[in-house]
Amino acid sequence: MxxxxxxxxxxxxxxxxxxxxxxxxxxxxxxxxxxxxxxxxxxxxxxxxxxxxxxxxxxxxxxxxxxxxxxxxxxxxxxxxxxxxxxxxxxxxxxxxxxxxxxxxxxxxxxxxxxxxxxxxxxxxSKPARAEPVEAPSSSSRAQEKEEQGFDKLSPNGGEGRDHDKPVLASPAVRKRARDLNIDLADVASDGDRVRHGDLDAYLRYNGSQGYHAPHAERGWADETVKVIGMRRRIAENMAASKRNIPHFTYVDEIDVTELEAMRASLNANRGSRPKLTVLPFIIVAICGTLRDFPMLNARYDDEAGVVTRSGSVNMGMATQTDAGLMVPVLRDAQDMNVWQLASEIGRLSEAARSGKAKSEEMQGGTITLTSLGPLGGIATTPVINRPEVAIIGPNKIVERPVFQGDDIVRAKLMNLSISCDHRVVDGYDAASYVQALKKLLETPVLLFAD
Missing domain, CATH: 2.40.50.100 (RNA polymerase II/Efflux pump adaptor protein, barrel-sandwich hybrid domain)
Structure with a gap:
């Protein structure tokens, strides 16, 4: 050897x-x-x-x-x-x-x-292999069996003469429930070779009449120490560096997306085999259509060299939640895609990130990032910039509310949109002006498809 x-x-x-x-x-x-x-x-x-x-x-x-x-x-x-x-x-x-x-x-x-x-x-x-029995059938059916067999008349300690020196067979779920109730499984009678949930139910019914009281639930829960490693460590380091080095500011405005949602529903109703459209492809088209007039937002800032590189193409970072944490795959040359192509690429990149199959080149080189919590979007967000980019855009949840149109009150679908910027290279006026440009396109969605 x-x-x-x-x-x-x-x-x-x-x-x-x-x-x-x-x-x-x-x-x-x-x-x-x-x-x-x-x-x-x-x-x-x-x-x-x-x-x-x-x-x-x-x-x-x-x-x-x-x-x-x-x-x-x-x-x-x-x-x-x-x-x-x-x-x-x-x-x-x-x-x-x-x-x-x-x-x-x-x-x-x-x-x-x-x-x-x-x-x-x-x-x-090495750890010994666990061969715990699987959980029993429903507790209600087992409890009924106990009643039919007279188990509700057992003595307080179970009355079946169980040998307390022998191990009691039970599933992990039954053992945990017994521990939570401060019940010794050796005191619980059963009609088989193991204790099941129904046996615990029968024990509780009988002993409840004898003055048994289950312990009160503990207030709070046990402390847990979790080591920060892997993707969570990378996220922690990147977010700390971003907040430490970048003076953030966030601007939020409200956008009426009633017409946009009507257009989206119409397109989805006639999509055939194409992917279903969310609001994100439309927002990306609007972002790409306005960045040419606001090049300071589609950029990367090199802190050490003191150089801002304004990109000639839109490489859109797509913040994606995965089991390992937040990842940002990059949708390259987004300005050259239509809404259907964007929807397909968003789906592909999201799945690659969640399954851990995203390629290295798909995880770098972004020029601006889009982050959305979907239906959990809340009223407004203050997203953290994906360094070395200088801006990140966050659409929030779409809600339906009454609004005034002249003297009339109508139903409207409204969405707040947030943008966080690096104040070293982007002024507040620029951010506000940019969001107003986005607002114009999203509130009049036919303009998204005009040359």
Whole structure:
């Protein structure tokens, strides 16, 4: 047997280290060749690391959230001599130039003492498999069975002569419920080999008549410590840098989207096989149609160089909520797309972000960002700028309210629209003027399709 040290390869993009965001193995596990070992995150993407050899994991680099330098040990795998040698040759061939190897393959057989140490580590780091029974049928049907069989006449301690020295079989849900009620499962009678929800119901009915009272619900709940790692760490760092470096200001105005919503409904009714339209494609068309006159908003600000680059195309960042946190895939050359194309691309990018399949180039290079909470949009938002961009636009929830039209009161669909800007390069007058230009197009939507 030999030990193969799998070193973190050069993931590309000129990075020097990557963060461990998830382990898929632990010390003592047996792995196959090409089996997933860990997920490593760089500034741009998450990369899956796969095992180059089959064997047993005897050492790992650290915990989730730790940083691992390129070329340093990620895992050590105990394998046969030939596989280790082949993997070592292949790894050396692709090592980053200039990165000094930190470990060598140990070709000699391990000693008895080493074998014992490995077994002890594997035992200490492995968890026994749980084979809890699944939850029982509905508690009401089980409770009825108890009544029919006379279980409501049991003695206060269950009365079935259960052996308190033997473990009680119950599902995790039943165990949790019993703990919450301060009930010892050994006191609960059952007509089978395990305690079910119906058995707890019967126990509570009988003992309630004997003066049993369930404990009051605790006020509050237990503290929880959550390590900030992976995507959440990246979001925290980016948002802190944005608020620390950019003097934000937010301007909000109300837009009557009654005609726009009527047009959207008409287009959706005749869309055929094309994607369903939300309000976002229309807003993007309006943004693209007005940015030419407000180039200071479609820009990126280089803090260190003190240079603002005004973009000649609209690369629209689309703030997207995922299970890992907020991600911003980029819809490139949005100014060249119609509403149907925009709807299709929005759907594709959103799905890629949520499934973790967005490409690195799809997550960078934005010139302005659009963020929407959809029906949760609230009255108004003050979105944080996606640095190094200088502006972010946030449409809010559409609500129906009565408004005056001359002397008449009519129903109207209204939406507040927010824009946050970098006050170093955008003045308040510019932001207000821009929103007024957007308002004109959105309130008269036929203009969106005029040349």
């Amino acid at each position: 030999a030990r193969f040290t799998f070193k973190l390869p050069d993931i590309g993009e000129g990075i020097s280290e990557a963060e461990i965001v998830a382990w898929h193995v632990k010390v003592g596990d047996t792995v196959e060749e090409d089996q997933q070992l860990a997920d490593m995150m760089t500034d741009k993407a998450t990369v899956e690391m796969e095992s180059p050899v089959a064997g047993k994991i005897v050492e790992v680099a650290g915990e989730e959230g730790d940083q691992v330098a390129i070329g340093s040990m990620l895992v050590v795998i105990e394998t046969d001599d030939e596989s280790a040698a082949e993997a070592e040759e292949e790894q050396v061939a692709v090592e980053t130039p200039g990165v000094e190897a930190e470990g060598e393959v140990e070709a000699s057989a391990t000693t008895d003492a080493q074998d014992k140490e490995i077994r002890e580590k594997a035992k200490a780091n």
